Amino acid sequence: QVQLVESGGGSVQPGESLRLSCAASGFTINQYSMSWYRQAPGKEREPVAYISNHGDITNYRPSVKGRFTISRDDAKNTVYLQMNSLQPEDTAVYFCCARYSETYWGRGTQVTVSS
Numbered sequence: 090q091v092q093l094v095e096s097g098g099g100s101v102q103p104g105e106s107l108r109l110s111c112a113a114s115g116f117t118i119n120q121y122s123m124s125w126y127r128q129a130p131g132k133e134r135e136p137v138a139y140i141s142n143h144g145d146i147t148n149y150r151p152s153v154k155g156r157f158t159i160s161r162d163d164a165k166n167t168v169y170l171q172m173n174s175l176q177p178e179d180t181a182v183y184f185c186c187a188r189y190s191e192t193y194w195g196r197g198t199q200v201t202v203s204s
Contacts, residue, residue: 098198111185
């Protein structure tokens with residue numbers, strides 16, 4: 090069974106950090122480009138970060154560039170999103186997405202940033 094399972098979300102104060110993980114099962118991610126998206130209440134899902142299948146290309150939405158880092162460990166079949174200097178506007182459900190010949194989505198993990 091193909092699955093992407095996100096973890097690592099939680100409630101933090103502004104300026105703090107979280108590290109999200111996305112563990113894949115039922116397929117191997119090494120040929121897949123991987124992305125993180127987020128969706129805040131009442132808003133559309135938006136891309137946050139992207140990493141190519143070889144890991145040599147990364148892209149970020151401007152509002153997170155310099156604060157978030159996407160990485161992948163193909164040996165562990167896992168993708169990560171290190172989020173530093175979190176701000177209230179980063180509050181959202183964060184989703185993992187794998188794309189190659191098929192597209193797979195996880196169910197998301199909640200990140201809440203509030204003082």
